[in-house]
Structures are given as C-alpha cells and as structure tokens.
Amino acid sequence: xxxxxxxxxxxxxxxxxxxxxxxxxxxxxxxxxxxxxxxxxxxxxxxxxxxxxxxxxxxxxxxxxxxxxxxxxxxxxxxxxxxxxxxxxxxxxxxxxxxxxxxxxxxxxxxxxxxxxxxxxx
Numbered sequence: 110x111x112x113x114x115x116x117x118x119x120x121x122x123x124x125x126x127x128x129x130x131x132x133x134x135x136x137x138x139x140x141x142x143x144x145x146x147x148x149x150x151x152x153x154x155x156x157x158x159x160x161x162x163x164x165x166x167x168x169x170x171x172x173x174x175x176x177x178x179x180x181x182x183x184x185x186x187x188x189x190x191x192x193x194x195x196x197x198x199x200x201x202x203x204x205x206x207x208x209x210x211x212x213x214x215x216x217x218x219x220x221x222x223x224x225x226x227x228x229x230x231x
Contacts, residue, residue: 129212135148135149135150136149137208137212138154138209138212140205140208141204141205141208141209141212142201142203142204142205142209142225143203143204143205145199145201145203147199147201147227147229148201148225148227150227150229151227151228151229152196152228152229152230153227153228153229154225154226154227154228155184155187155225155226155227155228156209156213156222156224156225157180157183157184157222157223157224157225158213158215158220158221158222158223159176159180159220159221159223160219160220161173161176161219162219164176176223177223180223180224181224184200184224184226187226187228188200191228195231196228196229196230196231197228197229197230197231198226198227198228199226199227200224200225200226201224201225201226201227202224202225204222204225206221206222209222209225210222
C-alpha cells in the first residue's frame, strides 16, 4: 500500500489521484513552494512522489537517475496534454521539501515529493 494514498482517505480515487479534504490548502501549497502563486490559483496541481525502494531492486545505483527521468517524461506529457487543450502549466522543482512532504502526509524518507505542476487557464 502506498504511504501517501491509503484506501481509507476521503477523495482517494484508487489510481494515484486524490483530493485533499482540508481548508486553506491554497495558502499552504503557496508557502510550501516558496511563494510561487501558481499552485494556489490553479484548477489542479499534480504532485509526484517517489518511493525509491520500488526502483532500487531493479536499477540499483542508477535508480535515482531513472526516477528523475521518469517523472520528467510524465511531466513532459502533461505539458503536451495541456497544450492540446490550451491550458497553462508550470513545472515546479523549487519547493520546501519538508513542507510539501508534511502536507502530503508522507515521511520524506521512504517516500518523498519530487516534482509539482499546477494546471489551469492561461
């Protein structure tokens, strides 16, 4: 069972997408991304996390490189999808690691945030 997405969470869709049921989330996420306003204004913000153990058994020392490549490819495809529907997107790699991990209720060691991308109107 993934650390951040237990089945009993309200809003858990069972496919890696879930909604946060807490008030004031816009302000919390803006503070966590060091004041960048986009996630607080976006229709949706995608936040990717990694559980390195799931890759290390197969890729060994190269696993961290593979994780970074994979999330980059996923985000690139999100950029392409946004372009197709004339939506705006801004990938974010500058954030307070501990604040975002805490917001997602993940431990920051076995699982941690690696990338964010708010999506909304241009």
